[in-house]
Every structure is written in structure tokens, then in C-alpha cells.
Amino acid sequence: MTALAADALALVKFDDNGLVPAIAQQHDTGEVLMMAWMNADAVRATLERGEVHYWSRSRRSLWHKGGTSGQIQRLIDFRVDCDGDTVLVLVEQTGVACHTGRRSCFYRAVRPDGITVTEPVLVSPESLYGG
Template identity: 60%
Template sequence: MSRFDDAAPNTLFKSLEKAEVGEALPATATLLDAAAFNEAGLIPAIAQQHDSGEVLMMAWMNREALEETLRTGQVCYYSRSRQKLWRKGETSGQQQRLKSAALDCDGDTVLIKVDQTGPACHTGRRSCFYIQLDAEQAAVTSEPMIDPKALYGA
């Protein structure tokens, strides 16, 4: 039981701004009830390599994907194009093992710290963020680690 359990879902994250480090918080299910999933029932999830801090990718999770990730330790997303759960690495073998998960201060984004096996990007690159921008031009900053045809057999 925490002092935040009686907070209305629409004010829960605001009330957590005053929480002390180590203070008891509401159950995960209560926090997910208050999380800001969009009109499609999705929340953005940023995957970051747990030991290096490298940002690997951004994908979407629905509540089921997030709960499965927390329960199993194997990262699961929601594929908008396929309209179904997508267990990272199920076709490529390039899995993400969960190290930690955190909601941001507004409850509208999830940060997933992972241990990534091989490339995270469908292009075969370690990170999906390989197109660097400046005010004038863009540049590709990394080579594929693995040919995508070898990952997906296409």
C-alpha cells in the first residue's frame, strides 16, 4: 500500500513527482492503468543498450506487449504493420533481453534497457539511428553488421 494508491489515474503521474527515492509506489498494474497509451492503445518504447547507453531503436508497445516483456524478460513490441505482437528476434534471432523498464514522468513513453544480441535494426545495423542530420545535409554513420538477407532470408 502506498500513499499514491488513491490518486485518480489522470493525476497519478503528477502526484509521483513528489515521491521520495525508495518510497512505495502503486502496483505496476495501477501505473499501467494510468499510463498514456494513445488512441490505438500504443505507447512509444525506446530500447537502449543497458551497459553502453547506446540508443538502439524505437518501437511501439501495447499493454499486452509491455506486460509480457516485464513477465518474461524477453522484449516484445506491437507491430503496427502486422497488427500483432512482435517478439524481438523471433525471425532474425537478434533478441533483446530486458534489463530494466521505466515509464517517463508523464507516463507516455517507456524506456527499455536491454541486452541486445547482434544488430537491433532490420537493416542489419547495430542501431536504427544511423542517419545523422545537420542543418545542410545527412550522412550514414554505420555499416550493417549483418546482411539483412542473412537475417530474414529475403
């Protein structure tokens, strides 16, 4: 493990399941792309490889964002909040971030007049994941 990864891990307070929420944000526009979970291995892999990795709770395995779909998140900056219980990864997002084929996972707005879809599907999920 690199010294940088060890220093970062010392800042992070993982929950009882060994996870910490991670927000991915486009580094140059501030666009919030997604939220996922990281464990210590994901933090380490992200910092050592320069591409974002998460922990898939459903698959119970390390997940290299874009490893299957090609929609890579190149790490620009890794930040830990004041309490150490959330991380922010500033990224250069290749293509879409959401498994629905939208740029951001935050595409549903709950407003006084109802729920509005704010982003179109840019890429079919089938073409991303072969499903």
C-alpha cells in the first residue's frame, strides 16, 4: 500500500459494514454524477490506480467504475469530509455515469407539481452492459 493510501485510510471512518458513502462529482463543472459505496480496498485501488473503484453491495465485490461499460471515472481529486464519514471523488467522467444511460444518477426531481425527469437517456443500458 502506498503512503498516500495509508494516510487517506486513516482519515476515513468506515461504518459497521466497513463502508463509506462516496459522491462522484465532475471536476470542472461541479455536476453531481452518482453516489456509491467504498470499502478500504476501493479507496486503496482508487488512489493507487487513478481510476475510481467502489464496493458493490449487491455483488459483494470490488467494482472498477467503467470496467464493463467503458464509462471510466478518472480520479482528479480525492476528498474526505470533516467527520471522515463521507468521501468526495472529483472525476473526469467518460460518457455517462448512471447505469440507466443518463449522465447523472440524479435525474428525477421531486417538485411541487410532481416528479420530473431532468435528463434524457444518452446511451441504452443494453449497449453499456450487453444485457
